Amino acid sequence: MSTGKKVILIILLTTISFLVISNDSQAQDKLEPTITVRILETTDLHANMLAYDYKNRKGTVEFGLARTASLIKDARREQPNTLLFDVGDALVGNALGEYVSKSPMMIMDTHPVYSVMNTLHYDAATLGNHEFNYGLNFLIRSLRGADFPYVNANIYVDDHNKYDADDLNYFNPYTIVEKEFLDSTGKKHQIKVGVIGFITPIAAEWDKEAFYGKLKIKNIKETAEYFVPIMKSKGADIIVALAHTGMESDMGLKQKKGNSVYALSKVKGIDAILYGHTHSLFPSKDRFTNKEGMNLEAGTIHGTATVQAGYWGNHLGIIDLKLVRENKGWDVVNSHSYVKSIFRTVNDKKIPVVPSDRLIEKMMEGYHREVLGYMKRKN
Numbered sequence: 001m002s003t004g005k006k007v008i009l010i011i012l013l014t015t016i017s018f019l020v021i022s023n024d025s026q027a028q029d030k031l032e033p034t035i036t037v038r039i040l041e042t043t044d045l046h047a048n049m050l051a052y053d054y055k056n057r058k059g060t061v062e063f064g065l066a067r068t069a070s071l072i073k074d075a076r077r078e079q080p081n082t083l084l085f086d087v088g089d090a091l092v093g094n095a096l097g098e099y100v101s102k103s104p105m106m107i108m109d110t111h112p113v114y115s116v117m118n119t120l121h122y123d124a125a126t127l128g129n130h131e132f133n134y135g136l137n138f139l140i141r142s143l144r145g146a147d148f149p150y151v152n153a154n155i156y157v158d159d160h161n162k163y164d165a166d167d168l169n170y171f172n173p174y175t176i177v178e179k180e181f182l183d184s185t186g187k188k189h190q191i192k193v194g195v196i197g198f199i200t201p202i203a204a205e206w207d208k209e210a211f212y213g214k215l216k217i218k219n220i221k222e223t224a225e226y227f228v229p230i231m232k233s234k235g236a237d238i239i240v241a242l243a244h245t246g247m248e249s250d251m252g253l254k255q256k257k258g259n260s261v262y263a264l265s266k267v268k269g270i271d272a273i274l275y276g277h278t279h280s281l282f283p284s285k286d287r288f289t290n291k292e293g294m295n296l297e298a299g300t301i302h303g304t305a306t307v308q309a310g311y312w313g314n315h316l317g318i319i320d321l322k323l324v325r326e327n328k329g330w331d332v333v334n335s336h337s338y339v340k341s342i343f344r345t346v347n348d349k350k351i352p353v354v355p356s357d358r359l360i361e362k363m364m365e366g367y368h369r370e371v372l373g374y375m376k377r378k379n
């Protein structure tokens, strides 16, 4: 064989083996459909529904769920398999929250924060420490207006005995949301998403009136270790933890161990952690030192997908999970967590990235006028 023919033969053989390999991986793709699930997070909204700054009495581009709502709609357009969660401190923190707490019409009406959140179709939420600021009665009355489930696993009724085994949860500890998701081949599947909620035990110390002698808060990590296997046994394909606590435990907390997101990320079986409380961002290179076990590119801690979406709706938290079929259910094989801001800064000027949602503006019009009137009367 001449050298020229040999070269041609080698090229031919290489091409054939390449084709065989690529066909092979295509065939495997056909055998193994994947599902991408997009999890969206808001947290620490503090009643900021509109793009309006009540403190300085002017419109703002820097916060307000009306603008985050546009990011939520974009994220849903890009990826039909989505879930939306809120991680607490939704009701209290601005003039609107205060006005509603003092308004007698609340007995009949839906809390305006929930009127807005209901239109965005949240899948579930958990409570923040500020939810207890106006007392338990106000909280329970407000929660009736939310047409999505609230979960918290570590607040218990204080039964004034020393036995743990007979303790009762005050809220539903977890829920299992069934969603129909499309796989990579366009086929529909029922996926069971287990959602569990936690709150920092400091809430009991900060809001003594709501908690003292009535409710107690248990260790986050220990509570998670108790409930996650139960959720798995009830068929949860994936487990999402909504944690109203910081990356580190609160300063001044008596029991620091096990009450941080960092500790929670070590619990086996949790696939995604959405957290809040400290008003920071995760993943973020500017604000975070890379701790042991953190991957700021993927947005994971000890391999668990994790996100924190800032505060007042200034960011939307996003986790994309990739699932493959495993025995009876589905397993997470890959994840990417990131945050999206509602504005960007150009030459020190804040420019909106998305418009404020017209429907939310319309819904809030009446309340907004009443809040402005209330503020005038107060001064």
Ligand SMILES: [Zn+2]
Binding pocket: 044, 046, 089, 128, 130, 277, 278, 279, 311
């Ligand atoms: Zn907060």
